[in-house]
Amino acid sequence: MAAAKRDKLGRPVVAVTGIGIVTSLGIGKSDNWKKLSGGVSGIKHISRFPTAGLRTTIAGTVGEVYRENMSPAELSERVALLAGEEAIAESGIGAKGRFPGPLYLAPPPLEIEWADRTAMAEMAASDADTTYPDLLRVARDYAAGHGAFKFGIIGENLAEHFGTEGSPVSLNTACASGASAIQLGMEAIRRGDCQAALAIGADASLTPESLVRFSLLSALSTQNDPPERASKPFSKNRDGFVLAEGAAALVLEDLDHARARGARVIGIIEGYGEKSDSFHRTRSSPDGKPIFTTIRKALADAGVGPQDIDYINAHGTSTPENDKMEHLGVSTVFGEAIRGIPISSNKSMIGHTLTAAGAVEAAFTLLTLQHQRVPPTINHAIPDPAISLDVVPNVARDVKMRRAMSNSFGFGGQNVCLVMALEPA
Amino acid sequence: MSGRREVWITGVGLVTCLGEGLDANWAHLQGGDPPAYDAKTFAPYVVHPLPPINFDRQIPKKSDQRQMELWQRIGVYAAGLALNDAGIAGKPDLLDGTDMIVAAAGGERDIPADTGILTGLRKVAERGPFLNERLMSDLRPTLFLAQLPNLLAGNISIVHGVVGSSRTFLGEEAAGVDAVRIAQARIAAGQSELTLVGGAYNGARWDVLLVFEQSGAALKNAFAPVWDRGASGGFAPGNLGAFLVLESREHARARGARLRGRLSAVVSDRNKRQPGDIEATLRREWETIAEKVDRMRAVVVSGAAGLQPATAAEQSVLKEIGLPVRNTGTYIGHGMEAQFVANLGVACAVLEHGKLFAPAGTGDTGANPAEISQVVVTSVGNWRGEGLALVERVV
Numbered sequence: 001m002a003a004a005k006r007d008k009l010g011r012p013v014v015a016v017t018g019i020g021i022v023t024s025l026g027i028g029k030s031d032n033w034k035k036l037s038g039g040v041s042g043i044k045h046i047s048r049f050p051t052a053g054l055r056t057t058i059a060g061t062v063g064e065v066y067r068e069n070m071s072p073a074e075l076s077e078r079v080a081l082l083a084g085e086e087a088i089a090e091s092g093i094g095a096k097g098r099f100p101g102p103l104y105l106a107p108p109p110l111e112i113e114w115a116d117r118t119a120m121a122e123m124a125a126s127d128a129d130t131t132y133p134d135l136l137r138v139a140r141d142y143a144a145g146h147g148a149f150k151f152g153i154i155g156e157n158l159a160e161h162f163g164t165e166g167s168p169v170s171l172n173t174a175c176a177s178g179a180s181a182i183q184l185g186m187e188a189i190r191r192g193d194c195q196a197a198l199a200i201g202a203d204a205s206l207t208p209e210s211l212v213r214f215s216l217l218s219a220l221s222t223q224n225d226p227p228e229r230a231s232k233p234f235s236k237n238r239d240g241f242v243l244a245e246g247a248a249a250l251v252l253e254d255l256d257h258a259r260a261r262g263a264r265v266i267g268i269i270e271g272y273g274e275k276s277d278s279f280h281r282t283r284s285s286p287d288g289k290p291i292f293t294t295i296r297k298a299l300a301d302a303g304v305g306p307q308d309i310d311y312i313n314a315h316g317t318s319t320p321e322n323d324k325m326e327h328l329g330v331s332t333v334f335g336e337a338i339r340g341i342p343i344s345s346n347k348s349m350i351g352h353t354l355t356a357a358g359a360v361e362a363a364f365t366l367l368t369l370q371h372q373r374v375p376p377t378i379n380h381a382i383p384d385p386a387i388s389l390d391v392v393p394n395v396a397r398d399v400k401m402r403r404a405m406s407n408s409f410g411f412g413g414q415n416v417c418l419v420m421a422l423e424p425a
Numbered sequence: 426m427s428g429r430r431e432v433w434i435t436g437v438g439l440v441t442c443l444g445e446g447l448d449a450n451w452a453h454l455q456g457g458d459p460p461a462y463d464a465k466t467f468a469p470y471v472v473h474p475l476p477p478i479n480f481d482r483q484i485p486k487k488s489d490q491r492q493m494e495l496w497q498r499i500g501v502y503a504a505g506l507a508l509n510d511a512g513i514a515g516k517p518d519l520l521d522g523t524d525m526i527v528a529a530a531g532g533e534r535d536i537p538a539d540t541g542i543l544t545g546l547r548k549v550a551e552r553g554p555f556l557n558e559r560l561m562s563d564l565r566p567t568l569f570l571a572q573l574p575n576l577l578a579g580n581i582s583i584v585h586g587v588v589g590s591s592r593t594f595l596g597e598e599a600a601g602v603d604a605v606r607i608a609q610a611r612i613a614a615g616q617s618e619l620t621l622v623g624g625a626y627n628g629a630r631w632d633v634l635l636v637f638e639q640s641g642a643a644l645k646n647a648f649a650p651v652w653d654r655g656a657s658g659g660f661a662p663g664n665l666g667a668f669l670v671l672e673s674r675e676h677a678r679a680r681g682a683r684l685r686g687r688l689s690a691v692v693s694d695r696n697k698r699q700p701g702d703i704e705a706t707l708r709r710e711w712e713t714i715a716e717k718v719d720r721m722r723a724v725v726v727s728g729a730a731g732l733q734p735a736t737a738a739e740q741s742v743l744k745e746i747g748l749p750v751r752n753t754g755t756y757i758g759h760g761m762e763a764q765f766v767a768n769l770g771v772a773c774a775v776l777e778h779g780k781l782f783a784p785a786g787t788g789d790t791g792a793n794p795a796e797i798s799q800v801v802v803t804s805v806g807n808w809r810g811e812g813l814a815l816v817e818r819v820v
Contacts, residue, residue: 050553053561109574109595111532112636114556121543130543132536132631139638148640150808151530152596159695167693167812169603170595172529172574180592184607191614208557209564216566276525276588281492281570281579290588411570412579414591 005255007270008303011190014270015423017263018091018251019363020083023350024060024244028086033367036375037396041228041349043242049208056220058227059206060244060351072205073110077154079247079356080105080202084162087249092263093196094163101196101252103164104184106177106355107154108205116146154202164198172355174410175315177201178248179358179418183272185252195257201359202247211243217282219319231352232379233316233345234323234391241317244351248359250366255423265423267366270403271302277413284325290415291329291407298405298417299333306334309341309419310401311374313365314391315409316345317352326407327387342399344392348378358408362418365406369422374399429613432689434816435682436511436670437770438503438623441757442473442663446506451774453756457783460756462648462661463629469645470638472629473663473758478502484584494533494571495664497580500625500763503666504581507621511670512682517586519680524589524617525581526608528600528624528762531574534632538563577625587621594762598728598810599693600624601765605814606691608671618676622669624763628662637662642732642807650755650786651731652740658733660807663758667767685773686800686816690714693804693812703738706811707803711746714801714815720748723799724781726772727752729788730759732807739805740788748801749791751781765804765812772800772816 005013021028024042025035035042042060051057062079070078094100117135120142124134143149150156155168173180178201185197214220221230221240231242258265275297277290284291299305315326331338346364353360368374373396380393403421408414439446442461443453464471480498483505484490490498508514513523542559549555570576575593582588594600594607601624608622627633637643637660644659651660671688692710696702725748729736743750753771760767775781780793797818804812 050551050557052554053557055561107595109531109572111534111572112632117539117543118546118552121547129540130547131540132635135543135635136631136638139635140641143639149636150597150640152599152809155596156695156809160697167599167603167606167695167810168596169607170600172593172595173591174573174575184592187611187616191610191616193610208553209560212557212560212564213569213572215561216564217569274590276578276582276591278582278586278588281576281583410575411573412575412591413582413588414575414579 013255013268014186014189015253015255015258015265016250016267016269016366017093017253017258017265018087019266019366020086020249021360021363022062022065022079022082023246023360024062025350027064027082029367036346036349036364037373039376039378039395041378043227043230043351045227048206054211055215055222056211057224058230058242060242061206062204062245071113072108072207073153075204076108076202077157079204080154080158080200081161083247083249084158084198084200087251091251093251098163099198101164101194101198102166102188103155103159103168104181104197104199105155105158105168105170106181106201106359107170108203108355109172110151112149113207114209162198173414174412175354176358176408176410176414176416177355178360179362179408179416181359182250182269182362182418183416186269186272189252189254195254197252198249199252199359200249201356203354203356204245206243206245214243221318229379231318231348233318233348233377234384234387234389235380236382236384238318238320238323240319242351244353246350246353246356246360248356248363250359250363267369268421268423269418270421271298271419273298273301273417275415277415282411283321288325288328288332291325292332294415294417295329295333298419302419306337308403309405311368311399311404312341312343313361313404313406314343314345315407316347318347322409323387327389339388339390342374342392342397343389344374344377346375358416361406365404365420369401369404369420372398372401430615431674431687432609432612433672433674433677434669434685434688434773435672435677436507437685437773438507438510438668439767439770440499440503440666442475443757444476445478447770447774454782464648467634470634471644471648471661473661474629475664489584492567492570493580496533496625496627497571497577499627499664499666500577501580501584503625504621504623504668505585507668507670508585520586520588522589522619523587524620525578525587525591526604526620526622527578527593528604529574529577529593530762531572533572535568536631597761598764598804598806601762602693602804602810602812605766606693609688609691612671612673618673620671622671623667623766625666626760626763627664628758629664633662644731651729651736651752652786652788654731656733658731658736660730660732660759663760665757665760665763665767667763667770669766669769684819686776687819689717689817690815695809703735703805703811704742707739707742710813714813717815718799722794722796723748723801724775724797725750725801725803726768726775728764728768728804730754730807735805739803749781751784751789755785768802769814769816772802775800776818
């Protein structure tokens with residue numbers, strides 16, 4: 001019997017044996033990869049609801065999955081389910097409805113929606129102004145027809161569908177959530193608590209209010225025409241991110257377990273770094289320290305140095321603040337060498353998939369390694385002279401790569417970096 | 426896995442309707458003082474609001490307080506109490522490496538904005554554009570930050586400087602149990618030395634009541650102890666902030682920290698909530714810790730919330746187990762994600778004082794043992810979230 005495979009710190013090695021992806025580019029990783037590496041944008045004018053009166057009228061929606069009147073909870077669950085099914089099928093792990101490990105899910109934070117509130121107000125039909133006590137009066141009757149709101153519902157339904165083990169964990173670290181879900185799975189496998197874990201990031205929560213909230217923080221691009229040109233990370237004329245929907249699922253597995261059952265290993269997640277920022281609720285510390293500390297911790301956890309990184313999947317939101325700070329962060333860690341490392345932003349094509357982004361972009365990073373091709377940063381017409389990075393402008397590039405990292409940063413001082421590599425011999 | 430390390434509770438921070446701090450809460454519980462609840466403001470619903478709290482004491486900057494809604498202020502305040510209790514507040518060298526897991530819901534609504542828009546919507550033909558315009562004009566930009574679940578953790582980082590790592594778990598009571606479970610597991614396995622774990626809840630809110638009226642979970646009957654709320658029962662939402670500082674024994678010893686209790690086990694699981702499922706899950710969880718329990722010196726602090734049939738199911742399993750039982754929900758109400766953490770804090774007080782607090786209702790059974798060295802803490806959620814923990818005195 002072969003000796004158990006351990007990483008440089010003596011821990012189980014975390015392999016990825018299945019990936020599933022849904023984005024505005026399509027359903028499934030084959031379609032997604034074809035378009036992503038082809039420089040295709042999934043950003044369109046919003047057709048799900050009227051956009052009159054809004055400053056931003058574009059988004060990257062999962063139009064192929066959406067059905068009339070689906071709530072954010074239903075749509076997010078649906079894309080999570082599609083991604084999970086694809087990942088589990090590829091992995092070949094467990095049996096149908098019996099995934100041999102826990103679920104770590106990054107869902108959007110749920111709320112009762114305006115559609116529900118409005119319908120309850122109609123039911124209450126008060127002559128005077130509508131009040132919350134009016135809504136409460138009809139809440140039970142309304143729920144009898146529509147189901148009662150439950151915050152943890154997506155995780156519960158997915159756990160039931162996939163037959164994952166134990167209490168499903170739903171988590172939120174804002175725009176780093178998807179990466180945090182992967183981290184939790186890695187930690188559980190490294191602890192020896194389980195030999196496999198299902199990590200899913202899913203967010204399909206585009207509503208007028210979700211758009212308005214980001215709009216009021218001046219976080220969104222308002223360059224609505226043409227939609228596909230709005231997301232332009234690292235460009236001089238970048239003016240905000242484009243809100244988007246999507247999901248990715250990764251089957252994480254102890255490498256020994258994967259090899260013992262003859263599974264095909266897509267890649268290894270070698271390490272993660274995490275460091276909180278206490279500077280401000282929405283802005284990064286101006287010295288970039290939390291960001292570069294996060295990256296350094298990820299490299300240390302993976303047992304590698306900056307010279308071992310062949311590609312960086314940027315957080316690259318296309319906001320003036322993020323891209324500047326990310327540039328500072330990677331430049332601090334990699335020094336002059338950063339000019340020779342391709343760094344591209346998937347968000348230029350798929351927009352910002354929020355709580356899903358960390359998982360979606362980790363999945364794309366693994367596909368990048370697998371295909372030995374770096375997807376481009378599209379819409380890069382006017383480079384920002386303050387940002388000296390090789391952003392792989394506009395056209396994909398074939399690059400020989402063995403190891404890559406993916407950055408995720410979020411409101412509330414959340415910073416996560418994942419280091420991924422091809423399977424070791 | 427062998428070689429797991431001991432996990433100690435070295436700090437407790439508690440803010441409830443009974444007051445702030447573990448001692449104030451203990452004094453009230455131990456005295457069996459009447460529960461502090463409000464049946465008028467949200468009648469017919471019963472809630473457990475906070476007494477006046479001077480938030481300045483833990484959140485000195487008014488500008489920080491303005492950026493938070495009440496649930497976040499409660500949480501940041503309780504987190505500060507826990508850090509103080511553990512002796513790590515204001516120590517950047519320790520806080521820099523302190524990890525954080527918060528269990529939260531967020532989503533606090535602006536009630537006047539919501540009702541104004543709803544009233545207007547009913548009068549217009551073109552609802553979509555009207556909603557867009559009113560949202561753009563009526564929503565405060567900062568409200569979003571007060572709604573995001575992870576911004577409790579974010580505010581704790583900003584106000585108290587806890588910046589090791591930060592994760593927020595979602596999903597009612599189960600999120601609280603899993604936050605503690607994973608925090609404990611990470612320290613036991615050497616993935617963390619020092620972790621702040623907890624949650625906060627502002628239950629005295631119309632929007633919270635709307636959510637739980639949908640499922641019929643909110644108490645509408647006259648107030649009674651959680652065990653005795655009639656056929657359908659119900660929980661009385663509380664304002665609650667609860668945090669613990671968890672630490673490896675080695676780390677705690679090295680810095681001379683005071684030990685409040687050893688967190689020896691935390692278990693959670695899900696079930697489909699078919700008849701008998703709650704009982705089966707609790708029995709299975711009990712089996713995982715039963716052999717560690719010294720029946721002569723162990724008691725139960727129950728997280729029963731008063732909702733049926735969940736509370737009756739828990740009561741029947743606790744009867745089988747046969748240890749003395751006390752609940753906190755009658756006194757402090759139900760704080761959802763924060764409840765389990767609060768009860769772990771109360772368990773530490775039980776160990777410290779070596780006795781149980783006053784019984785409240787028919788499920789609080791059994792007399793004070795001569796000595797208490799172990800406390801089993803339960804969670805049975807309003808629709809999921811069955812969990813158990815074992816807290817022990819270390820001699």
